[in-house]
Amino acid sequence: xxxxxxxxxxxxxxxxxxxxxxxxxxxxxxxxxxxxxxxxxxxxxxxxxxxxxxxxxxxxxxxxxxxxxxxxxxxxxxxxxxxxxxxxxxxxxxxxxxxxxxxxxxxxxxxxxxxxxxxxxxxxxxxxxxxxxxxxxxxxxxxxxxxxxxxxxxxxxxxxxxxxxxxxxxxxxxxxxxxxxxxxxxxxxxxxxxxxxxxxxxxxxxxxxxxxxxxxxxxxxxxxxxxxxxxxxxxxxxxxxxxxxxxxxxxxxxxxxxxxxxxxxxxxxxxxxxxxxxxxxxxxxxxxxxxxxxxxxxxxxxxxxxxxxxxxxxxxxxxxxxxxxxxxxxxxxxxxxxxxxxxxxxxxxxxxxxxxxxxxxxxxxxxxxxxxxxxxxxxxxxxxxxxxxxxxxxxxxxxxxxxxxxxxxxxxxxxxxxxxxxxxxxxxxxxxxxxxxxxxxxxxxxxxxxxxxxxxxxxxx
Numbered sequence: 001x002x003x004x005x006x007x008x009x010x011x012x013x014x015x016x017x018x019x020x021x022x023x024x025x026x027x028x029x030x031x032x033x034x035x036x037x038x039x040x041x042x043x044x045x046x047x048x049x050x051x052x053x054x055x056x057x058x059x060x061x062x063x064x065x066x067x068x069x070x071x072x073x074x075x076x077x078x079x080x081x082x083x084x085x086x087x088x089x090x091x092x093x094x095x096x097x098x099x100x101x102x103x104x105x106x107x108x109x110x111x112x113x114x115x116x117x118x119x120x121x122x123x124x125x126x127x128x129x130x131x132x133x134x135x136x137x138x139x140x141x142x143x144x145x146x147x148x149x150x151x152x153x154x155x156x157x158x159x160x161x162x163x164x165x166x167x168x169x170x171x172x173x174x175x176x177x178x179x180x181x182x183x184x185x186x187x188x189x190x191x192x193x194x195x196x197x198x199x200x201x202x203x204x205x206x207x208x209x210x211x212x213x214x215x216x217x218x219x220x221x222x223x224x225x226x227x228x229x230x231x232x233x234x235x236x237x238x239x240x241x242x243x244x245x246x247x248x249x250x251x252x253x254x255x256x257x258x259x260x261x262x263x264x265x266x267x268x269x270x271x272x273x274x275x276x277x278x279x280x281x282x283x284x285x286x287x288x289x290x291x292x293x294x295x296x297x298x299x300x301x302x303x304x305x306x307x308x309x310x311x312x313x314x315x316x317x318x319x320x321x322x323x324x325x326x327x328x329x330x331x332x333x334x335x336x337x338x339x340x341x342x343x344x345x346x347x348x349x350x351x352x353x354x355x356x357x358x359x360x361x362x363x364x365x366x367x368x369x370x371x372x373x374x375x376x377x378x379x380x381x382x383x384x385x386x387x388x389x390x391x392x393x394x395x396x397x398x399x400x401x402x403x404x405x406x407x408x409x410x411x412x413x414x415x416x417x418x419x420x421x422x423x424x425x426x427x428x429x430x431x432x433x434x435x436x437x438x439x440x441x442x443x444x445x446x447x448x449x450x451x452x453x454x455x456x457x458x459x460x461x
Contacts, residue, residue, distance in 0.1 A: 004049030004119050005029040009039040009065065010081070011057050015104075019052065022108060023115065036060035040068065048076055049122045050115065055082035066098055077122040079114055081106065144177070144184060145328050147435065148318035149423030154181075154310055161308050162188035167260060169245075169305045170283040172312030175360030178283040179243065181312065185281055186239040194238030197231050202244035206252055211268045214255070220269025230267060232259065236276040245305070246286040246297065253298045260304050280305075315357040315364060320420045322353050325361060329368035330380065339372050344380040351382050351393045353413075415450040418443070427456050 006028050010016040013034065020030040031046070033039040036057050043051075051069055055062035062080045069076050077099045099121055100114045146152070161168065162185050170178045179198065186196045204212055211220075215230030231240060248256060259265050264275050282305050291297035315322065326344055334341050344352075357363055367386060375384040382390060418436065425431040433443040447453045 004122060005031065005046075006050045006052060006115070007031050007033060007039060007042055007048040009033045009036070009051065009053035009057070009062070011035065011054065015054075019106075019111075022111070026112060026115075028115070036065055039065055043069070043073060043076075047073070050077050050079065050118050052079045052081060052115075055080055075122070077118045079118055144180065145324050146318065146321050147324060147424045148313070148321050148420065150313045151318060151321070152424060154312070157308070157310060158185055158188060163190055165279060166307050167279075167305050168281045168308045168310060169288075170281065170310045170312060171288075172283075172285065173314050173360055174285045175362035176312040176314060177361050178312060179241065181310065182239070182241040182281045182283065186241075186279075189239070189279070191238050191279060195235050196239050196241070197235040198241045198243065199231050200243045201252075202247040206249045209248075209252060210255065214265050214267050214274075216268035217270035217272075220267070224269065227267075232265065232276050232278055233274060235278045237278070239279040239281060242280065242282045244284065245282045246284040246288060246291060250298070253301050257298065257301045257304060260301075315360045318420075319353050320417055320424075322364065323349055325364055326352060326368055329365050330372065333369045333372040337369075337372055340378065341372055341375065341380060342378045345382070348380050348382050348385060351385060351389055354393050354396060355389045356392070411450070414446070415452070418446055418450065419452060419455075422447075422452065422456070 006023060008016060008019045008023070008030055009032075010019065011034055016032045016034060020032045023030050031042060031048070033042055036059050039051070039053065042048075051065065053062040053065050062082070066078050066080065069078050079100050079102065080098045081102045081104065099118045102110060102114060144151075144155070146155075158181070168185060170181060172178060182198070183196060186192060199209075199213065201209060211228070211230065213231050215228050215233055216224050218224060218227045242256075245256075255265065260280060262275075263278060264273050266273055288297055288302050288306070292299050292302050323344075326349065330341055330343065333339070352364070352367075359366070367389070368380075370386065371380045371384040375381075377384075418432075421432045421436050422428075425435060429440055429443055429447075433440045436443065444453070447456070
């Protein structure tokens, strides 16, 4: 079993040697320091899981060292030891962040138990940090897959505003990735190490939504046996994501307006005002401007949240992303379900790119997962797709076919794909040809055939 390394700090050389020897025998890797300045130097040179320090030192005290560790080495746990133990000093130590507090003379069993507890705490902190880092890496903006020019502009907008305090409103159909983008905004900002809290407003009735967002005081209503902190308080210092904001009732809209204006509110059943530093990101799949005209959404709230608007395109507006997303989901689900799939056939990809995707990216993700689970071959083919996709594409093909040749029928989709690739690559011919896996001469000919060269000249490109 792994045992962490420990820095022991005490100006009494006999006690210092004794503690180092005892814990070394118990299997711990120990380092001794006789002064606060020496301990600071060793902390710079090496990372320690645990610091055991005397409170009274000739060049400082254990509380000073505790503050230093808490500020600069948050993954290190501190135990304080003193020969003058009082209740006041013990309370002070715990309030300042010490894991435990022991008094001299130190009993070996007590010390060993305290070290074991502190080691367990440090292991949990390290694991939590690793999980947080994994989560942060997962939702970084550069992990969102797209080569669509509309998404590229959205990424530029988010990079510009992510680190500000401004409220962001995201619009777009269900399944376009608003929740994923909200997480990306959070982890792109300076608040990335603070909480990200997500609330689906449409999933909760008004009375429950209020207590969920703002918390409630003990006795506020039947069953409120103790005080509960709300989501806004839980997200203090971080970001709160309010999804389906269009479903909020008129009364709730009034309360939200105040929170957005000054970040102040009262818990249900309480007169105490709570102030938070919470960044707010909202999302809706409905036209809020139209709801304002209909009198179903407050105009002042609309203009309060409509500071920076991110309009996410539907999947049918980013057809060129479908192969990219499908391949990503294929690899993801092959790994999670322990399946081996080489890829998708050209015909399967053709069907995916010609389906309207009412459920957007979420529906595509579910489709690929289903195919990974049910497909018997190494390639995902059209027979592995849901019947609704097969029927739609076959009906469309039958309906669209007339007297035109195959070359004529494919001209429209080919032009759309080439133009989208040009937009993504800022109309750079070399990069576009590379992304489409064709040579530049072929690209020039196709651009001329589809009048894209004329469009480029009009743009001055």
